[in-house]
Amino acid sequence: MKLIWTYVKKYIGLFITGISVKLLGTLMELMIPYILEHMIDTVAPTRNLTRIIIWGIIMVAVSVATRVVNVIANKTGVRVSRLATFDIRRDLFASSIRLSGNQVDQFGLPSLTSRMTADSYNIQNFIRAVQMMGIRAPIMLIGGIAITLTMDVGLSMILCILAPIMIVIIVTISRMGIPLYKRVQTSLDKVVRVMRENITGIRVVKSLSKEDFERRRYADSNEEMTANDKRANIIMSLPGPVMTLALNIGLTLVVIIGATRVNAGVTKPGVILAFLTYFNMIMFGVMGINRLFMMASRASASAGRIEEVIIQPDDLPVLPEAEAPAPESDAFIIFDDISFGYGETLSNDSSAFAGEERQLSLDHISFEIKRGGSLGIIGATGSGKTTIINLLMRFYDPTEGHVFIDGRDIRTYEKDELRSKFGVVFQNDVVFATPLEDNIVFGRDVSAEAMRAAAEDARAAGFIEEYEDGYQHMSDIRGANFSGGQKQRILLSRALAGNPDVLILDDASSALDYKTDADLRRSIREHHSTSTSIVIAQRVSSIMYLDHILMMDEGKVLGYGTHEELLQSCPPYRDIYNTQMGEED
């Protein structure tokens, strides 16, 4: 709730204007019945046609003016809600996009997406409702009570006691609602997750004819969501009628006590009658407040979920240079005795691997690469190759040891500064649904020639330039209109386009045929010799010409050296080499 207020506060001027105009509109609206009464009770009996017409015109004028005022107020309300929600979404998106690897794992993608959308809509509706109903209801409640107070203090005591109790009950129940609605949103996350899985895995699902299985799996989460949704909404629908009942019981008391007081000569019968009218007004007030609070509980559940993301601290803060250790050598990239395990900084509710004991993904790894040098990393699946990249680019911080680039601990770089040194292709990297040019240039200051040169080097220029629209050719979602190899070549173009200090290719050519792969390596050698490069590959041929090769297994170094050295000293490396290359006829 605080979150919502923080964002609305920015538009406080508009907000207050809206509320004030709404106040005016409400008062005018309440005037109309009085004008009407006045006409019938006072003006009509005078039988003066002119006066009747004058009053009629007044009433028409007030009606029209009321509409104008209320329309302005409502539009202002919508505007504030639009502005505030826009800001909330912008900040939420900016936060989401900057979350660290750990934090993303923790939330999960479906949940992040639905916070961005479904939750922000809930807030949007609430902000709007506050401005539309937030003024009218209290006026009716307070105004009603005030008028009854002027009529008979004793009788209105019933109201004065009843109203605060009801408000307390409403507030309490609306607070109870927050966790209930939170659960609804969480189960929506699950529904979204199953949908998402089926969208990305549709080929597997269809090929195994698992449609019915998936329907059942979906039905489970759908069922859960329905149950949570029902529970939350049923509970939240109760206060309304209960409040009405309470007020009506109060009204009955008024009649009985009123009659007693009339009997005792303390009050007049007319007062009780008037009470009845104002009771209705108070009832509307209470109902309005009730509705607002019930909406508030849903909105605050959503606000809570959004806040969780926004307040995520930067769990990889920049370290002042004074506090950072200095490297012992002048190599460009230094991995100094690094150990790391995933999930160690995760809180215990992580869905993936919340185990007590996790194997270290990297176990005391050290290596150095000189400026313009190159390193190849090879090793079994899960041996920690990608983890090295994750640490080098600071998606995670190592548990032990330090990483240095260009003579500085990487923790002393601003993250964007650090990362701008890299050109990288990840495993599973993403081609976005934008024109190819945007995919390659990717927001950097890259000239058209540089882009074409990069595409040329990445062996992508050939197929791209065959399109009629060339580099303006649109990619489908997830690059679905390209083959695996084409995607990799687009990604390689992206990595090369910035002429990066450090080039990182994580299994970036696995879908390329050998010939293209060889051409690619030649281009990189010829045109990007100043880049320091790290290449992760399954094929020995992709890395054998690099300066050094790191052979890894289960987070440990099995061998480190040049290709020739490893052939001599590292039997597992020799094995791989022989399997892949040795059996030529």
Next chain:
Amino acid sequence: MARRGMTEMKKPKDARGTFRRLLSYIADYKQILLIAIVLSFIGNVCGLISPSLAGKAINEAAAGVGKVNMDQVKYYAFRMLIFYLISSFTTIFISILMTITSKNIARKMRHDVFDKMMRLPVSYFDTNAAGDIISRVSYDIDVVCTSLSTDVVHIMTSTVTVIGSFVMMLTISPPLALIVVLTLPFCIRFTVKMRKRTQPRYRRRSASYGALNGFVEEMLSGQKTIQAYAYGNKVCEDFDKVNTEAAEAYYAADSLGSTIGPTMTMINNLSLSLIACFGSIFYMSGIASLGQISSFVLYSRRFTGPINEIANIINEIFSALSAAERVFGMLDAAEEPEDDDNAVVLSNVKGNVELQNVSFGYEPGKTILHNLSLRADAGKTIAIVGPTGGGKTTIINLLMRFYDIDSGAILVDGGDIRSYTRSSLRNAYAMVLQDTWVFNGTIFENIAYGKENATMDEVIAAAKAARIHSFIMQLPEGYQTVISEDGGNISKGQKQMLTIARAMLYDSKMLILDEATSNVDTGTERQIQAAMLQLMKGKTCFVIAHRLSTIRNADRILVVKNGDVIEQGNHTSLMAQKGFYHELYSAQFE
């Protein structure tokens, strides 16, 4: 950015059809709805009787000091209380009933959307953003059902109140009632006009939310890349555009929608003004008494409440209709065509596959495969190699009938694949793809995915064969460890080994390996080679691989380039040919 999620925009819209379809969802709950309406009628009547009882009690009190018959007052008060109780309990009952009903309808709609998803062709998912599809469930259905839960009953009861009050007005003073009737056409015309004006705006709102969802989904799934390139600021700028569009669409729709309430109130107040003027004139000319006029006014004021409510409800219904349209738009998307009427179940598969002069393109006019012919006899291994983008994966798409060919024929065991049911055809293949896929579930469930009722022993055997068993055992909960697509921490290679284990468990006559081991390191690959050979034994295999060592032993190798088979033969003959294959093969030693 324009491409995302706007596909549904072009569809012709038919509000009445949408409304009727929405009603068909409600129709399942006819009885419940009827009960709710009857109850709410009863509740309303009780709510109206109580005040009149209160009036009687007050009349008793009017007797004056010391003369009030308290027993009589208490008698009325007691009955008042009873009616209030009845009215409150019916209200509670109705709201529970309607909540349950509307949530059931929401469940049905979510179910229908997913059910539809399962029947859509693969191409739908290649061209529609996941986020946009999902927003139908996370936003549109919610809008529809929020409106259903309250509006349906409200509109019924409001109508009852309006009609009731009108009848009362008519009995009191027909000429004055006529004035009220005069304003009705204005209300109706206004409503119709507003529907025309708001509908496109609500539509735009729903579509822009879909686009927003799609954008967010896509960007967050590429979040690591975005960070790596310090692209965040640019992406945030792009997001601002999508966000602005969403905000503007919201403002356009809702600010117009928010004028409906005040306008209806105004029309109503204007009719009150007329009543007041003419009432006074009627009084002056002796047509009506003052008492008549004031009680007439009393009833016409009872008119105001419900009319206001109806106005708001109408607005909500407009917004719900646009959201429903998007849901129905997806439900109406072209499905995978039904299997042919004479389609038979492909059984006792032998595994003879033949492509005869197959031509195909994803987009009309852009042919990818030209006149492709190939033969795979039962139990043989066919390797497909060639430069990327040459159409290798396309062949797989066609074999599995994810897409239908433009011309030519594909035969399995001598029969055209279009003469078999799709599911039996697809079931005849096991498949390991380069895009590994796991779902949120235990490792056991993920491996057993292809085989219902697989035992733990079978799963372990498959995992052992795929050399993933020891990794699994290292996990804290072994086979019961929950993994997920986006949970990180399980490497792509490990995922691929899981999918290999999945294929091993799944018994079929034909096997498709599309870069099945591209993410597995050579050491592991060699270890699982024996198991792979076991897996391939006796099956017709289609292998796409770049690691030429894995395809050297294939019975037949097809070299596909630009959609044509340019060379074919076995490894030895192709090497001897010194053609493209030879060039490719030699490249790995450069």
